[in-house]
Amino acid sequence: MSTPAISDLSPPLLAPGTTRARSTAAAWLALRRDLKLAFRKPAQLVQPLAFFALVTLIFPLAISPELSQLRQVAPGALWAGALLASLLALEFLFRDDAQDGTLEQYVLSGQSLTALIFAKTCAHWLLTGVPLALVTPAAALALGATLDSVPGVLAAVVLGTVTLSLLGAIGAALTLNLKRSSALLSLLTLPLALPVLIFGARAVQQAIAGGSYLAPLEFLAALAVLSVTLAPLAAAAAVRISLE
Amino acid sequence: MTFTWFHRLGSPPYVYGLAQRLAPWCAGSALLLLLAGLWGGLVLAPPDYQQGDGFRIIYVHAPSAWLSLMVYTTMALAAAVGLIWRIKVAHAAAAACAPIGASFTAAALVTGALWGRPMWGTYWQWDPRLTSELILFFLYLGYMGLRASIEDTQRADRASAVLAVVGVVNVPVIHYSVTWWNSLHQAPSVMRLAKPTMATSMLVPLLIMLLAFTLFFVAMLLVRLQAEILRRERASTWIREALKR
Numbered sequence: 001m002s003t004p005a006i007s008d009l010s011p012p013l014l015a016p017g018t019t020r021a022r023s024t025a026a027a028w029l030a031l032r033r034d035l036k037l038a039f040r041k042p043a044q045l046v047q048p049l050a051f052f053a054l055v056t057l058i059f060p061l062a063i064s065p066e067l068s069q070l071r072q073v074a075p076g077a078l079w080a081g082a083l084l085a086s087l088l089a090l091e092f093l094f095r096d097d098a099q100d101g102t103l104e105q106y107v108l109s110g111q112s113l114t115a116l117i118f119a120k121t122c123a124h125w126l127l128t129g130v131p132l133a134l135v136t137p138a139a140a141l142a143l144g145a146t147l148d149s150v151p152g153v154l155a156a157v158v159l160g161t162v163t164l165s166l167l168g169a170i171g172a173a174l175t176l177n178l179k180r181s182s183a184l185l186s187l188l189t190l191p192l193a194l195p196v197l198i199f200g201a202r203a204v205q206q207a208i209a210g211g212s213y214l215a216p217l218e219f220l221a222a223l224a225v226l227s228v229t230l231a232p233l234a235a236a237a238a239v240r241i242s243l244e
Numbered sequence: 245m246t247f248t249w250f251h252r253l254g255s256p257p258y259v260y261g262l263a264q265r266l267a268p269w270c271a272g273s274a275l276l277l278l279l280a281g282l283w284g285g286l287v288l289a290p291p292d293y294q295q296g297d298g299f300r301i302i303y304v305h306a307p308s309a310w311l312s313l314m315v316y317t318t319m320a321l322a323a324a325v326g327l328i329w330r331i332k333v334a335h336a337a338a339a340a341c342a343p344i345g346a347s348f349t350a351a352a353l354v355t356g357a358l359w360g361r362p363m364w365g366t367y368w369q370w371d372p373r374l375t376s377e378l379i380l381f382f383l384y385l386g387y388m389g390l391r392a393s394i395e396d397t398q399r400a401d402r403a404s405a406v407l408a409v410v411g412v413v414n415v416p417v418i419h420y421s422v423t424w425w426n427s428l429h430q431a432p433s434v435m436r437l438a439k440p441t442m443a444t445s446m447l448v449p450l451l452i453m454l455l456a457f458t459l460f461f462v463a464m465l466l467v468r469l470q471a472e473i474l475r476r477e478r479a480s481t482w483i484r485e486a487l488k489r
Contacts, residue, residue, distance in 0.1 A: 170406070170407075170410055174390060174403050174406060174407055175390070175393075178393050178394065179393075180393075181393070184386075184389050184390060184393055187382070187385060187386045187389050188386045188389075188390060188407065190382070191379050191382045191383050191386065191418070192410070192411070192414050192418075194379060194418055194421070194422070195414075195417050195418055195421035198421045198422065198424070198425040199421065202425070219421070219424075223417070226417075230413065234406055234409070234410050237327075237406050238403065238406050241399060241402040241403050241406065242399070242403065244398075244399055244402075
């Protein structure tokens with residue numbers, strides 16, 4: 001199976017235009033490359049979703065099949081599942097590219113590494129965060145939420161997973177090339193991800209209760225903006241250090 | 245030329261000598277202040293009219309909690325200096341900070357729990373300050389875990405420095421989101437020792453203890469920094485001369 005060649009990145013290097021235009025073009029190519037590669041191995045995409053569904057299944061089995069009781073724990077159950085599923089997916093973020101040297105080529109390409117890492121993280125979010133967000137309302141319904149709650153739950157998970165992917169990218173970049181890194185990755189990422197959990201669970205709780213979930217959503221959006229601005233810089237620095 | 249003192253702080257032999265000379269002074273003054281503060285806090289200060297003698301744990305608890313945050317900030321500052329100007333001694337200082345900070349955080353948590361038992365009737369409350377302190381403890385653990393799992397010292401330095409800087413940006417975000425979370429969950433209102441309303445006879449020993457703990461931290465940092473420099477520079481020749489002295 002031929003992977004899209006890394007030389008795909010070189011045309012923008014030679015193409016005319018400003019440095020910024022070239023970096024943007026390279027980032028687009030990196031994003032498309034990651035998506036293309038991922039769709040060739042659909043099984044890997046389904047794994048985090050299956051994991052999420054299983055975590056959701058645990059709660060009715062462990063607590064009670066009563067929907068009224070499940071409705072109370074639903075926000076926590078959904079966010080615990082989403083958090084764990086995105087942690088699980090993080091291991092795929094840089095691993096293959098680090099193993100076959102693609103990541104090294106990104107560092108050496110002369111393009112903005114921040115833009116390339118941001119593109120990779122975007123691809124990762126499109127491949128894990130968005131499907132997770134699409135599945136969550138179904139899980140919420142299964143835990144006793146009403147149909148009215150779907151927009152709120154969907155919006156909360158979409159916004160929350162943006163921050164989770166970006167924060168996770170820092171952790172994944174720091175633990176790149178380390179042996180037995182998965183426990184360490186969770187230890188590094190989870191404390192930083194707690195604000196997402198707090199506001200996400202609050203939004204879902206309000207959505208299920210039928211109240212206004214705008215305030216926690218705005219906080220989630222603020223966190224997403226903050227992490228879109230700052231996290232790629234830190235993740236790129238971490239990739240550079242890990243590949244030294 | 246006025247900044248030569250700053251440049252010399254980048255040289256391991258100079259900092260080693262400086263730490264060696266300063267550490268006893270810091271430790272000595274910390275000990276004196278500690279004795280004074282304890283005497284003032286445990287003997288001179290009157291019992292609280294509501295909490296009796298139970299409030300006296302604040303003389304250990306509050307300085308530990310204050311230092312748990314201050315050490316993290318110091319660590320992140322040292323890490324940032326090391327990352328930006330590539331100063332090895334700054335990385336060594338950051339590495340020396342982490343276990344001290346984690347210990348102060350653990351001390352603050354344990355003394356808080358011991359105080360909570362008679363005052364709140366429970367060892368643990370999901371109080372925002374307790375919860376953020378617990379998260380801070382995990383941040384320290386993550387930092388030390390990352391440092392321990394990278395073999396190469398220079399890479400460990402720089403990777404953990406990135407983590408410390410990311411962490412220090414996140415600490416306020418975490419703290420305020422935890423506060424917000426708790427205020428919406430209608431926690432039972434807890435008794436608080438509001439500082440401005442404290443009697444002077446209680447407040448002065450507390451301030452002395454704060455100073456004593458801070459000096460104690462500096463002394464510990466200087467000792468650990470020496471050990472860290474020794475370990476890192478074990479191959480260099482100045483070490484032999486420094487140890488002969």
